[in-house]
Amino acid sequence: xxxxxxxxxxxxxxxxxxxxxxxxxxxxxxxxxxxxxxxxxxxxxxxxxxxxxxxxxxxxxxxxxxxxxxxxxxxxxxxxxxxxxxxxxxxxxxxxxxxxxxxxxxxxxxxxxxxxxxxxxxxxxxxxxxxxxxxxxxxxxxxxxxxxxxxxxxxxxxxxxxxxxxxxxxxxxxxxxxxxxxxxxxxxxxxxxxxxxxxxxxxxxxxxxxxxxxxxxxxxxxxxxxxxxxxxxxxxxxxxxxxxxxxxxxxxxxxxxxxxxxxxxxxxxxxxxxxxxxxxxxxxxxxxxxxxxxxxxxxxxxxxxxxxxxxxxxxxxxxxxxx
Amino acid sequence: xxxxxxxxxxxxxxxxxxxxxxxxxxxxxxxxxxxxxxxxxxxxxxxxxxxxxxxxxxxxxxxxxxxxxxxxxxxxxxxxxxxxxxxxxxxxxxxxxxxxxxxxxxxxxxxxxxxxxxxxxxxxxxxxxxxxxxxxxxxxxxxxxxxxxxxxxxxxxxxxxxxxxxxxxxxxxxxxxxxxxxxxxxxxxxxxxxxxxxxxxxxxxxxxxxxxxxxxxxxxxxxxxxxxxxxxxxxxxxxxxxxxxxxxx
Ligand SMILES: Cc1cc2nc3c(=O)[nH]c(=O)nc-3n(C[C@H](O)[C@H](O)[C@H](O)COP(=O)(O)OP(=O)(O)OC[C@H]3O[C@@H](n4cnc5c(N)ncnc54)[C@H](O)[C@@H]3O)c2cc1C
Numbered sequence: 001x002x003x004x005x006x007x008x009x010x011x012x013x014x015x016x017x018x019x020x021x022x023x024x025x026x027x028x029x030x031x032x033x034x035x036x037x038x039x040x041x042x043x044x045x046x047x048x049x050x051x052x053x054x055x056x057x058x059x060x061x062x063x064x065x066x067x068x069x070x071x072x073x074x075x076x077x078x079x080x081x082x083x084x085x086x087x088x089x090x091x092x093x094x095x096x097x098x099x100x101x102x103x104x105x106x107x108x109x110x111x112x113x114x115x116x117x118x119x120x121x122x123x124x125x126x127x128x129x130x131x132x133x134x135x136x137x138x139x140x141x142x143x144x145x146x147x148x149x150x151x152x153x154x155x156x157x158x159x160x161x162x163x164x165x166x167x168x169x170x171x172x173x174x175x176x177x178x179x180x181x182x183x184x185x186x187x188x189x190x191x192x193x194x195x196x197x198x199x200x201x202x203x204x205x206x207x208x209x210x211x212x213x214x215x216x217x218x219x220x221x222x223x224x225x226x227x228x229x230x231x232x233x234x235x236x237x238x239x240x241x242x243x244x245x246x247x248x249x250x251x252x253x254x255x256x257x258x259x260x261x262x263x264x265x266x267x268x269x270x271x272x273x274x275x276x277x278x279x280x281x282x283x284x285x286x287x288x289x290x291x292x293x294x295x296x297x298x299x300x301x302x303x304x305x306x307x308x309x310x311x312x313x314x315x316x317x318x319x320x321x322x323x
Numbered sequence: 324x325x326x327x328x329x330x331x332x333x334x335x336x337x338x339x340x341x342x343x344x345x346x347x348x349x350x351x352x353x354x355x356x357x358x359x360x361x362x363x364x365x366x367x368x369x370x371x372x373x374x375x376x377x378x379x380x381x382x383x384x385x386x387x388x389x390x391x392x393x394x395x396x397x398x399x400x401x402x403x404x405x406x407x408x409x410x411x412x413x414x415x416x417x418x419x420x421x422x423x424x425x426x427x428x429x430x431x432x433x434x435x436x437x438x439x440x441x442x443x444x445x446x447x448x449x450x451x452x453x454x455x456x457x458x459x460x461x462x463x464x465x466x467x468x469x470x471x472x473x474x475x476x477x478x479x480x481x482x483x484x485x486x487x488x489x490x491x492x493x494x495x496x497x498x499x500x501x502x503x504x505x506x507x508x509x510x511x512x513x514x515x516x517x518x519x520x521x522x523x524x525x526x527x528x529x530x531x532x533x534x535x536x537x538x539x540x541x542x543x544x545x546x547x548x549x550x551x552x553x554x555x556x557x558x559x560x561x562x563x564x565x566x567x568x569x570x571x572x
Contacts, residue, residue: 010484071483073453073463096449097484101441102465102499105453108419114535115418117449130539136340137444143539154449184462185490192486200484204572228572246468246503247482252336252444253360253502261571271337275444278544282569284561285550295550300564304555316559320566 003029004089005038005057006080008071008099012044016201017095017157019055024122024160025093026056028153031126032090037061039083041076042068046171053169055162060171061087067178071099072185077106079176084111086174089150096154097200104154113150120159120258120279137252137275157200158258159279199248202231204261205280207250209235209273211266211287211306215243220310221265227317233257235267251276265306269294286310324380324472324494326369327434329425329451330400331359331415331443332393346540349445356396360508361440363403365498367505368470369438370404378472382406386428388413388421394524401519402511408522413529418446420534422454427530429459435494436477441466441501446538456497464492468503 005025007018022038029036037059038052049060061083067075080103084092092107094100096118108115116131124130128145131153135142199205206225208218225232232248239249250257252275262280266287267273274297277283285298286306295301302309334340335355343350358366366385372378385400386409387393397408409432411424429437439452456463468487469480480489482501511519553561565572 070488073456073465077457098466098482099484101449102453102463105418105422105450106457106463108450108535109422109454109457112535115448115450116536118447134447135445135538135541136334136338137336137447138544139338139340140342140541140543142446142541145537145539146535147533147537148535184492184496185464186492187488187490189489190483190486191488198485240506249502261565261569271339275336282565282571283547284565297547298550299548299569300553300561301550302553302555302558302561309555309558312558313562316562317572319559320562320572 001032001034001090002087003032003034003036003091003093004084004087005036005093006103007038007040007052007095009040009042009044013048014051016162017097018052019162020157020160021093021095021155022052022055022057023163024155026165027122028091028093031123034090035059037087037089039063039080041065041079049171050167050169053167054164056165057169060169062171062173063176064173067180067183070185070187071102072183073102073106074184075178075182077103077110078178078182081107081110082176083174084150092150092152094152094154096156100154104152108152111150111152112148113152114146114148115152115154116144116146117154118156119153120156138278139271139275156258156279193247197229197231199231199233199250199255200257202257202259204228204230205233205257205259206230206263206265207233207235207267208238208244208265209267210237212238212243217307218244220314224310224314224317227314227321235273264294264298265310267294268292269297324378324435324475325433326372326380326383326436326438327429328362328366328369328383328385328405329437329439329455330362330366330385330387330396331440331445332356332387332389332396333359333443333445336360336444342541346542356393358396358400359440359443361442361500361502363508364502364505365438365440365500366400366403366405367509370509371505372470372472379475380472384409384434386425387411388415388424390414397524398519399511401522402515403509404515406522408524410524410526411529412526417534417536418448418450419454419536420532422451422458423532424529425451425455426458428527437461437495437497439497439499441499452497452499459497461496462492463497463499464490465499467498467500470498470504
């Protein structure tokens with residue numbers, strides 16, 4: 001019995017999401033009185049792999065291979081299932097990001113393991129195995145019992161605190177023989193966002209809605225985000241109008257995020273918008289309408305015109321930084 | 324080429340959900356049921372492809388696992404333009420149960436492209452599509468934001484963390500769809516609503532299989548503390564609170 005975590009790498013590197021996963025997994029392993037193994041597929045150097053040890057993994061299973069350069073759901077889920085079986089894993093943990101969402105359900109069928117997706121807390125109980133998860137797009141939470149012997153959990157990003165341990169991990173290099181014919185996905189082109197803080201990774205997000213009035217008014221919002229090291233986001237009508245990129249759309253049908261701070265400017269706070277941002281630790285609302293529902297979700301608010309308030313906030317942050 | 328769109332029947336996205344029977348069941352009084360938003364977009368894209376003769380798409384079928392109460396949602400899909408529907412007459416108890424039933428009807432009906440939404444807005448499971456692909460042993464692509472077909476060749480764009488990839492894939496496959504695949508969901512016109520009445524809905528009984536999970540109870544999110552209002556003339560105060568009280572910047 002053990003807990004197995006799968007983390008992807010981004011051009012040979014891990015990020016905060018990987019460390020959250022390992023921190024979470026090692027706490028689950030503690031509850032089960034067992035050990036944590038992390039699986040990495042693809043080409044990652046040893047010192048990068050050792051980083052995972054700091055967050056509580058005892059074993060780092062390293063499967064190298066150029067085949068892992070492109071995500072093929074069949075290939076990856078076969079590999080993860082194979083290692084899970086070898087490790088006799090009773091709980092398998094992945095991220096609830098696009099990769100985790102692509103792989104966990106395939107693994108579920110292979111391992112005959114029930115899934116609870118998007119968990120943000122430790123299991124409520126181990127026997128029976130009950131977890132707490134988001135339901136009805138954040139309007140409720142469900143206690144879900146997983147009835148199968150093996151359990152799969154996908155962890156919501158930014159929802160679990162990273163804990164650093166004394167590192168006593170070992171790297172175990174393993175090989176898997178995979179049928180290359182399995183790979184059906186042929187990637188022709190990759191476009192990566194560069195130089196920007198990724199919305200799903202960001203600790204602080206500055207977001208604009210229809211109250212920003214025009215795509216030409218975004219300058220001070222972007223400046224505020226840059227000063228705070230924040231990612232920029234927007235409501236759905238803003239991306240539908242083409243004022244901002246689709247990648248920035250947050251909410252029920254867009255990205256679901258959980259930053260430490262979400263600043264909503266000129267956003268009314270429709271249920272569908274809140275569905276994507278209500279897990280933020282703090283929400284700030286800036287809106288001319290004191291009755292806008294966003295104020296019910298926010299801890300801090302300013303009732304006023306964003307066009308006047310944004311430049312003042314920019315000045316205030318500059319002043320704070322100069323101190 | 325034949326497309327199947329799997330649809331989930333969910334409460335309207337503005338619903339303030341409440342629970343009954345010791346918080347074990349959703350209180351369905353007054354709820355408006357709709358096609359899950361991503362499924363509606365998948366259906367729209369499938370119909371756009373069918374409208375374009377160069378795509379080679381000849382039919383669009385919808386499939387739903389659910390009881391007779393979901394008929395209006397199925398009729399809505401037919402009114403929007405689907406050619407026919409399959410309903411597996413069972414309570415959709417969890418993602419695995421649903422995927423298992425869908426796999427069964429797909430094996431007997433054969434489709435080239437099967438579309439599922441990236442999640443269902445009720446249980447937010449993000450599981451059915453991937454499970455279905457594995458049960459059928461088909462390839463799958465997740466987080467699809469664009470789907471094109473030319474001369475029998477499928478071109479897909481998928482979202483990855485911090486970017487996009489364009490790729491090709493042989494049929495049959497399961498496509499798991501997010502926003503972007505179609506701009507606005509198609510709305511049923513009067514003529515469509517009339518025609519939907521006579522379109523075939525084939526009802527089959529479920530095969531026996533155990534669900535992997537069960538919901539024991541629901542709870543409401545913790546209420547948030549009241550909002551502190553800050554003088555619009557003094558936004559410095561906000562920055563100071565964020566720095567010293569909330570400690571988030
Ligand atoms: C199935 C479905 C899914 C949806 N999914 C999403 C989703 O994922 N994400 C999403 O965001 N929406 C989604 N929506 C749309 C949602 O219902 C709302 O329409 C949308 O969130 C409103 O965007 P908004 O707040 O930018 O605009 P509005 O609702 O128009 O609000 C603009 C706000 O700006 C304020 N304002 C105006 N001028 C100023 C000013 N000068 N300074 C400050 N404030 C000002 C106004 O008081 C108002 O509160 C969905 C809808 C449906 C039906």
